[in-house]
Amino acid sequence: MGPAAPWWARKLAGRALCERSQLTRFRDQGHGVDPFGLHPDGVLTGLAITRWLYEKYFRVTSHGADNIPAEGPVVIASNHSGTLPLDGLMLWTDLVRNGPEGRIPRVVVDHFVPGIPIISIIFTRGGAIGGSRGNFHALLEAGEMILVFPEGVPGIGKLFRDRYRLAHWREGHVELAIRHGAPVVPVAVIGAEEQMPQLARIERVRLFGAPYLPITASPLPLPVHYHIWYGEPIPVQDRWAPEDAANPAAVAEATLWVRQAVEDLIAKGLKQRNGVFR
Amino acid sequence: MSGVLVTGATQPLGRRIVELLCEIGRPVLATGREDPGDIAQSLPPGVRYTRTDLTRGREVRGLLQGPCMEMGLDAVIHLAFHRAAGLEGHRVHRLNVDATRLLLRLAEEHRTLRRFVHRSTAEVYLVRGSRPALVREDQPLNLDPRATQWVRDRVEADITVCARTGLSPLHINVLRCAEILAPAMGSQLYDYFGSRVCLRPLGFDPVLNLLSLEDAARAFVSSLDCPEQGVLNIAGADTLPLSWAIRAWERHDIAVPGPLVGPLYRARAIVRRTDFRYRQNRWRFHFNAVLDGTRAADVMGFEPVHPIRWPTGAIAMGAQHL
Numbered sequence: 001m002g003p004a005a006p007w008w009a010r011k012l013a014g015r016a017l018c019e020r021s022q023l024t025r026f027r028d029q030g031h032g033v034d035p036f037g038l039h040p041d042g043v044l045t046g047l048a049i050t051r052w053l054y055e056k057y058f059r060v061t062s063h064g065a066d067n068i069p070a071e072g073p074v075v076i077a078s079n080h081s082g083t084l085p086l087d088g089l090m091l092w093t094d095l096v097r098n099g100p101e102g103r104i105p106r107v108v109v110d111h112f113v114p115g116i117p118i119i120s121i122i123f124t125r126g127g128a129i130g131g132s133r134g135n136f137h138a139l140l141e142a143g144e145m146i147l148v149f150p151e152g153v154p155g156i157g158k159l160f161r162d163r164y165r166l167a168h169w170r171e172g173h174v175e176l177a178i179r180h181g182a183p184v185v186p187v188a189v190i191g192a193e194e195q196m197p198q199l200a201r202i203e204r205v206r207l208f209g210a211p212y213l214p215i216t217a218s219p220l221p222l223p224v225h226y227h228i229w230y231g232e233p234i235p236v237q238d239r240w241a242p243e244d245a246a247n248p249a250a251v252a253e254a255t256l257w258v259r260q261a262v263e264d265l266i267a268k269g270l271k272q273r274n275g276v277f278r
Numbered sequence: 279m280s281g282v283l284v285t286g287a288t289q290p291l292g293r294r295i296v297e298l299l300c301e302i303g304r305p306v307l308a309t310g311r312e313d314p315g316d317i318a319q320s321l322p323p324g325v326r327y328t329r330t331d332l333t334r335g336r337e338v339r340g341l342l343q344g345p346c347m348e349m350g351l352d353a354v355i356h357l358a359f360h361r362a363a364g365l366e367g368h369r370v371h372r373l374n375v376d377a378t379r380l381l382l383r384l385a386e387e388h389r390t391l392r393r394f395v396h397r398s399t400a401e402v403y404l405v406r407g408s409r410p411a412l413v414r415e416d417q418p419l420n421l422d423p424r425a426t427q428w429v430r431d432r433v434e435a436d437i438t439v440c441a442r443t444g445l446s447p448l449h450i451n452v453l454r455c456a457e458i459l460a461p462a463m464g465s466q467l468y469d470y471f472g473s474r475v476c477l478r479p480l481g482f483d484p485v486l487n488l489l490s491l492e493d494a495a496r497a498f499v500s501s502l503d504c505p506e507q508g509v510l511n512i513a514g515a516d517t518l519p520l521s522w523a524i525r526a527w528e529r530h531d532i533a534v535p536g537p538l539v540g541p542l543y544r545a546r547a548i549v550r551r552t553d554f555r556y557r558q559n560r561w562r563f564h565f566n567a568v569l570d571g572t573r574a575a576d577v578m579g580f581e582p583v584h585p586i587r588w589p590t591g592a593i594a595m596g597a598q599h600l
Contacts, residue, residue, distance in 0.1 A: 029517035030585065035568040036411050037485045037519065114407035114565055117481020117536075124485075124566065134410025134417070138570070 005041035005048070012048035017097070021047055025102040026127075027142065033125075036106070036135070042125020043096060043104055049122070050093040053086070057223050058191065060090050062098045063269075064230035070100035073140040073182035074233070075173050076147045077258050079166060079266060080155030082192035083214050086221055087156075091147065091189060092126070094228050105147040106139050108173075133172065140180040148173045150259075153211055157201060160217070163193035164266055169259040171251050174236065179245035183233035184258050188265035191226040194276045224276050229265045234258055281305030281349050282502065283341075283391075285332060285381070286357030287321070288312045290462050291397075294495035295355060297322050302499070307345055309358075332358050332377035333369070342384050346391070353393040353502050354385055359435075361464025363428045363555045364547070374431035379438050386446050394446075395501045398436040398454045400487070400511075400569050401429055401558075411485070411566035415454070415509040415573055426558045443507050451501050455512040456489040456569045459586050463491070469554040471527040473546070479536035479563055483521045487568040489514030492584040497574065504578040513571030515582035520563065526588040539563075 010018055021044035026034045033039045054060050068074065078091055088107060095105040107128040114120045114130045129135040131152075139146055149155055151167040158167060177184050197217040205213035236254045244250040282299055286292045287308030299306045300322045308321055309330040321327055326349070330341045356378060360370045378396065385391045403413050404420045419433050436452055443450045459465055467488070470476060489512060497512040504510070516523075524531040534542070543556040556563070574580040 029568075030515060031518035031522060033485060033518060035485065035487075035517055035566075035570075037566055111408040117479075119481075120407075120564075121481065121483045124483075130407055130409075130411065130565075132408060132410045134412065134414065138410065138412045138414075 005044040009041075009045045009048035012051055013044055014051070017047045017051065018044060020097065020101075023102040024104055026104065036127070036129050036139075037124035038104060038106075038127045039125045042122070043127065046122065046126035047093065047096060050089050054090060054093045054097075058086070058090055058195075058226040059223075060094055060226040060228060062094050062228050062230075065094065065098035067185055067230045067232055068095070068099045068103070068145070069183065069185075069233060070103070071143070073143050073180050074145045075140070075177045075182050075184045076105060076145065076187055077150055077173055077184050077262065078147070078187035078189055079164075079262055080149035080151045081158055081163065081189070082156055082221070083196035083198045083216055084221060085156055086195065087189045087192035087226075088147075088149065090192075090226050091187065091228060095145070095147065099145075103145050105145050108136060108146060108148045110153055133176070136173070136176050137180075140176055140182055146173070157212065157214065158193070158198065160193075160197040160199060164270060166259060166263060166266075169255060171255045174255045174258055175245045175251045178236050178240045178251065178254060179242050181237035181242060183235050183237060185233045186231035186258055186261035186265055188229040188231075188262055188269050189226065190229065190266065190269035190273055191224040191276065195221040195224045222277075225273070225278055227269050227273055229269045231261050231265050234261055280352035281307060282353045282355055283307045283309065283346055283351050284355045284357065285309050285330075286359065286397075287327070288317050289357065289361070290460055290491055291458065291494055291498075292357050293320055294491055295357075295498050296325055298495050298499045300325060304502075305349055305351070307349055307351055309341060332381060333372040335380055338377070338380055338384055342388050342391075347389065350390050352390055353395065354381065354391060355395045355397070355498050355502075356381060357397045359397070359432070359464070361462070363426060363464070363466060363553050363558055366427045370427065371431055375434045375438065378435040382439060382442060382446070382448075386442070386448055391448065393449045393502065394439070394451075395498060396435070396439040396450070396452045397498070398439075398452050398509075399432055400454055400456050400567070402433045402436050402454060403567065405561040405565055405567040407565045409565070409567075412568055412570045413511065414570045415511055426555060428555075429558060440509060450507050451504055452509045453497060453501055453512050454509060454569070455494050455497070456487045456514040458491055458494050459488045459516075460491045464553075466554050466559055467523070469552055470559075471524070471529055472552065472554075473529065475530045475532055476524040476527075477532050477534050477539050477542055478520055478524070479539050480533040482536075482564045483519045484562060484564060485517060485519050485566040485568055486523060486562070487513050488516040488518075488523070488586055489582065490516075490584045490586050493582040496584075497580050500578045500580045506577045510574040510577065510580075511569040511571050512574055512580065513569040513582060515585040517568055528589045536564075
């Protein structure tokens with residue numbers, strides 16, 4: 001392998017994160033990238049970009065990252081909020097920094113994200129994948145860790161008055177978890193809901209494929225204190241056989257289980273935090 | 279060992295397949311549009327060659343009922359296609375699609391033929407940001423009526439052959455090959471790399487999968503013993519981002535705003551009479567599309583082992599191009 005990430009990325013990330021990124025486990029296709037475009041130096045670039053936000057601005061506190069299985073397929077399901085998907089970035093960073101060594105979360109992003117110039121490259125090299133079933137299926141089959149936000153765009157589009165109330169919780173991730181015998185780890189991100197209070201949105205204005213233009217109380221994200229809570233893995237694979245993935249009732253029941261676990265974690269996180277900024 | 283009819287045997291892939299078949303001792307009947315005198319040197323000794331225009335039904339019947347029957351061939355590897363993207367029109371369609379349909383129909387009625395292998399390409403797949411980056415055989419095909427004839431013809435020929443799978447007395451395989459980066463193969467990327475400066479849309483650097491001529495030829499030879507019918511993706515040994523490929527080819531990689539790339543390459547095609555059509559490649563210059571060759575590995579044991587011979591050591595390039 002030739003020289004590593006750009007000098008600025010190595011400098012911003014620091015030695016510890018450089019070393020961490022080089023432990024990245026991925027299916028090298030001969031040129032240093034996996035079929036989806038993941039590259040260890042892309043991970044390092046991502047860590048460098050998010051380091052200041054993670055450590056200084058949002059002061060992320062991680063709880064229970066040792067609940068993440070070190071091997072095998074796993075689905076991480078989290079709540080989603082904040083107008084800008086910074087919770088996704090912080091959660092990705094937290095999983096790389098505090099999760100099992102070398103495991104890179106494959107963040108499932110919405111369909112329009114691969115169409116955004118530059119962002120698409122940064123996300124792809126860091127392990128993000130477009131939100132299609134085929135991608136999800138291929139990565140679980142390969143035993144990877146998938147990070148999904150079942151609320152999707154409606155999650156980050158929540159108005160401030162709806163904060164910490166989960167939007168419609170999609171079922172696809174649970175269905176695929178059952179099909180591939182993967183446990184689901186529930187996650188609650190506390191703090192993101194207050195980072196950019198959304199007061200209203202203009203539905204007709206679409207930039208880069210985003211479905212609306214938000215009207216927020218703050219033009220920039222506020223320096224809220226993020227808490228990321230990881231729950232115990234939900235062993236959907238023990239309760240349902242892979243063929244149950246075709247049974248809507250089983251999938252709905254498993255989805256409810258996951259959703260309830262995330263809600264419980266949110267309640268726990270809200271109860272234990274000392275304030276939005278502290 | 280039974281013999282094989284290879285159409286399009288005068289193109290590089292056909293020639294290499296013929297050589298490999300000769301090496302394993304299978305009788306080969308090669309066909310092409312060139313006069314026998316012109317290609318006598320390029321085919322291995324002992325190979326029988328017949329000049330055949332596959333768009334003419336009488337010639338195809340003559341081929342199958344004549345030399346093909348005499349040699350008792352049992353398989354057809356169909357490679358004959360117009361390769362240049364710039365070629366359009368009814369005559370092109372006749373070879374690309376009508377000849378495929380005719381050859382398949384006549385092969386079904388043939389007394390000795392038992393197997394039909396059709397060469398398709400990865401370009402038949404629909405590539406979009408909402409589609410999986412790892413392309414399996416069941417991914418939707420590009421049925422966009424605005425696609426270039428090059429693509430439309432290949433999709434139509436592919437579907438024509440697929441539609442007979444399971445219904446035909448023949449054992450049918452459609453090999454959807456990743457782009458074969460080699461000269462005279464109709465490779466759009468090969469033509470694209472022909473310029474000293476390669477333009478790509480700003481802010482996008484999709485991952486490509488490329489196949490070497492040697493691996494492609496091996497895949498076709500392996501398919502003659504494939505126990506299962508149907509479509510098989512033939513992935514190559516090289517999976518890398520477009521910008522790395524440009525640099526590995528010792529070209530200057532320049533990202534320009536997307537709307538400018540098309541007109542610039544259109545002008546290049548007019549002025550320099552080059553074959554690369556950005557319109558045809560637009561989506562794969564934006565979104566990852568890597569063939570998943572798992573089925574070919576499982577079913578016929580094909581794994582790509584011959585990487586592209588890049589002018590530079592691309593393997594050692596790493597992330598300096600991120």
